[in-house]
Amino acid sequence: MSEIGPQLLEQMYETTATIRRFEQRAIEQYRLGQIRGYLHPYLGQEGIAVGSIAAIEPDDYIVSTHRGHGHAIAKGHDPRLMMAELFGKETGYCHGRGGSMHVASRAIRNLGANGVVAGGLGIATGSALAIKQRAGSEVVVAFCSDGASANGMWHESMNLAAIWDLPVIFVLENNQYAVSTPIRDSARVEHLSTRAAGYGMPGVTVDGNDAAIVYGAMQEPLRRARAGEGPSLLECMTFRHGGHHVNDPGLYLPAEQLAHWKARDPLVLLRERLTRAGVGEAEIAAIDERVEQLLEEAVEFATASDNPSIDEFRAEIAAGELAFVS
Amino acid sequence: MARMKYRDALRAALQEEMAADERVFCVGEGIGERGGSYKVTDGLLAEFGRGRVIDTPLSEAGFVGLGVGAAIAGQRPVVEILFIDFLLQAMDQVVNQAAKYRFMSGGEGRVPLVIRTQGGAGNSLAGQHSQSLEALYYHIPGLKVVMPSTPRDAKGLLKASIRDEDPVVFIEHKLLYMTEGEVPDEPYEIPLGRAEIKRAGHDVTLVTWSHMVLKSLEAADKLAEEGIDVEVIDLRTLVPMDVPCILESVRRTGRLVVAQEAIKRGGVGSDVAAIVAEQAFDSLRAPIIRVAGMNTVIPFNLALEKSAVPQVADIITGVRAVMGGSVDDQSRTAVAAG
Ligand SMILES: Cc1ncc(C[n+]2csc(CCOP(=O)(O)OP(=O)(O)O)c2C)c(N)n1
Ligand SMILES: [Mg+2]
Numbered sequence: 001m002s003e004i005g006p007q008l009l010e011q012m013y014e015t016t017a018t019i020r021r022f023e024q025r026a027i028e029q030y031r032l033g034q035i036r037g038y039l040h041p042y043l044g045q046e047g048i049a050v051g052s053i054a055a056i057e058p059d060d061y062i063v064s065t066h067r068g069h070g071h072a073i074a075k076g077h078d079p080r081l082m083m084a085e086l087f088g089k090e091t092g093y094c095h096g097r098g099g100s101m102h103v104a105s106r107a108i109r110n111l112g113a114n115g116v117v118a119g120g121l122g123i124a125t126g127s128a129l130a131i132k133q134r135a136g137s138e139v140v141v142a143f144c145s146d147g148a149s150a151n152g153m154w155h156e157s158m159n160l161a162a163i164w165d166l167p168v169i170f171v172l173e174n175n176q177y178a179v180s181t182p183i184r185d186s187a188r189v190e191h192l193s194t195r196a197a198g199y200g201m202p203g204v205t206v207d208g209n210d211a212a213i214v215y216g217a218m219q220e221p222l223r224r225a226r227a228g229e230g231p232s233l234l235e236c237m238t239f240r241h242g243g244h245h246v247n248d249p250g251l252y253l254p255a256e257q258l259a260h261w262k263a264r265d266p267l268v269l270l271r272e273r274l275t276r277a278g279v280g281e282a283e284i285a286a287i288d289e290r291v292e293q294l295l296e297e298a299v300e301f302a303t304a305s306d307n308p309s310i311d312e313f314r315a316e317i318a319a320g321e322l323a324f325v326s
Numbered sequence: 327m328a329r330m331k332y333r334d335a336l337r338a339a340l341q342e343e344m345a346a347d348e349r350v351f352c353v354g355e356g357i358g359e360r361g362g363s364y365k366v367t368d369g370l371l372a373e374f375g376r377g378r379v380i381d382t383p384l385s386e387a388g389f390v391g392l393g394v395g396a397a398i399a400g401q402r403p404v405v406e407i408l409f410i411d412f413l414l415q416a417m418d419q420v421v422n423q424a425a426k427y428r429f430m431s432g433g434e435g436r437v438p439l440v441i442r443t444q445g446g447a448g449n450s451l452a453g454q455h456s457q458s459l460e461a462l463y464y465h466i467p468g469l470k471v472v473m474p475s476t477p478r479d480a481k482g483l484l485k486a487s488i489r490d491e492d493p494v495v496f497i498e499h500k501l502l503y504m505t506e507g508e509v510p511d512e513p514y515e516i517p518l519g520r521a522e523i524k525r526a527g528h529d530v531t532l533v534t535w536s537h538m539v540l541k542s543l544e545a546a547d548k549l550a551e552e553g554i555d556v557e558v559i560d561l562r563t564l565v566p567m568d569v570p571c572i573l574e575s576v577r578r579t580g581r582l583v584v585a586q587e588a589i590k591r592g593g594v595g596s597d598v599a600a601i602v603a604e605q606a607f608d609s610l611r612a613p614i615i616r617v618a619g620m621n622t623v624i625p626f627n628l629a630l631e632k633s634a635v636p637q638v639a640d641i642i643t644g645v646r647a648v649m650g651g652s653v654d655d656q657s658r659t660a661v662a663a664g
Contacts, residue, residue, distance in 0.1 A: 036450035088627035099452045099626030115454030117384050150383030180360045186383035310633045317622050
């Protein structure tokens with residue numbers, strides 16, 4: 001594993017804590033009726049977004065999923081504007097038009113969360129092809145989970161990326177469930193990463209709850225992608241800390257398995273790494289305090305922001321600006 | 327008669343058909359132990375077992391195709407697709423395989439497949455979970471399209487769909503599952519292709535379907551207070567369409583309003599308008615009005631979402647307009663004219 005200095009570790013810890021608190025505050029605000037629709041928390045999976053995105057450059061792209069808040073925050077989205085989007089406010093990233101499942105930003109190079117499972121994988125291969133055509137050196141990190149690996153888009157995209165040596169890293173967040181369906185009911189292979197061989201690309205399985213391990217595991221896929229050698233599949237094992245979405249109690253998650261994974265909480269693992277690296281309690285507490293403050297501001301900002309104007313929306317439709325009327 | 331929720335009426339239809347015919351089985355995502363997202367299949371696994379209540383991976387094209395194959399081979403699959411938005415992943419299986427098999431096999435092959443799915447706006451689920459896509463399927467020769475608005479219709483039409491020899495796209499609405507209504511205790515079936523006059527009236531014919539039926543009835547009640555007597559026709563099945571019922575009504579009222587949640591362009595409502603213009607033009611005393619969804623992706627924000635699909639007030643505006651009143655500038659019928 002490539003070495004991670006204390007500074008980077010601190011950053012990774014702060015990002016992880018930010019995602020954790022973002023999700024907790026979002027769930028709280030959902031229960032208060034401030035957020036509607038679907039909200040899929042990233043709780044318990046933070047190690048993957050944090051480790052993989054810490055390994056790439058700001059110019060690199062990500063393609064996200066319905067469970068996308070963690071990816072977005074790790075890529076640099078402002079939690080205030082994200083919270084505002086979840087509230088459906090005009091100040092949100094999508095001006096209240098997209099919500100939790102559609103957060104995206106050109107500037108941040110997040111090509112978008114997605115409401116359709118595996119629906120973003122074409123966006124991943126396509127943007128990778130565009131990079132290649134322009135002889136760029138960026139890469140695309142395409143997130144997906146175990147459920148997506150049963151979808152035709154997943155298989156076709158893996159194959160296309162492989163045959164054209166596209167600079168994509170497929171990061172498969174194997175949280176072992178698609179809603180209430182365990183992965184053992186959806187796949188006959190023990191490790192989904194072994195499917196990579198069928199497409200002619202390397203595939204490995206790592207512990208996704210340890211952001212440092214994910215960071216290390218990104219190095220070879222990144223080298224390959226930047227060297228024009230093609231895609232890789234990085235399967236990161238993890239587990240949700242709760243239900244599929246905010247209204248799903250997740251009672252079907254086996255208690256023992258849940259306890260096992262909760263005991264390996266990505267936030268705790270990073271905190272332990274920080275301590276081992278010599279970062280003191282006071283410094284860690286200062287980070288926690290900063291995160292707390294930021295999320296408080298995010299909720300305040302979202303609460304205080306205006307709803308989109310219906311009149312403007314209708315005017316946009318009439319003018320064809322949003323609807324692209326022909 | 328028993329009062330029943332729409333979702334329970336659907337479950338009763340599935341349960342009865344599965345009990346009566348062992349060829350009938352259900353397949354879809356999370357329909358077993360979980361009982362489906364809207365709890366329509368709740369309890370079926372316990373009664374019929376894993377062989378007939380089959381949970382699938384997220385392989386929509388794969389298991390819709392599998393449904394086509396099982397139907398051709400003599401089974402009666404009821405495939406559940408959580409959201410009509412995801413049925414698009416299986417479009418080839420529906421349009422090129424299921425719809426055409428009977429014709430292209432010279433009539434020998436039959437595809438008694440039901441695809442149960444769910445559409446519509448109203449829960450702040452944004453652009454990929456809120457669409458009204460019935461026109462896509464309506465357009466395809468070889469498919470039947472069913473969109474019930476009440477628990478009674480849901481049960482009777484689902485039973486008829488399962489017994490039908492051809493592929494049926496059965497589209498539920500997410501805002502209807504929890505609605506209640508009277509459902510007959512005795513066994514019954516509602517034949518495909520028959521509209522129902524949900525409210526008789528003599529001034530205006532209002533043709534609609536699915537969740538818009540509820541809004542249309544509410545609009546009709548309000549309009550009655552101003553002395554406008556609206557006849558509300560619930561198409562119930564879009565294909566085959568009960569054209570005689572529409573024409574007979576328009577000949578009596580002389581006025582037609584079509585109300586649909588889907589966007590106006592290329593919609594089923596446009597077809598209804600065209601059919602009436604072709605076949606009952608002489609009866610029309612006013613231009614036809616279509617009340618329809620805005621030409622937009624469905625927005626996440628709830629207020630914007632509401633403003634993008636017709637509400638009771640928009641239907642009232644449409645009816646007043648066809649009665650000779652003026653359409654104010656802000657109304658959907660004017661704005662969405664594109
Ligand atoms: C094509 C498609 N089918 C079904 C759904 C409904 N759905 C949303 S998330 C989900 C489970 C996805 O599982 P997985 O890919 O493992 O992602 P996770 O929820 O574990 O992050 C399902 C079935 C969908 N959004 N898209
Ligand atoms: Mg999963």
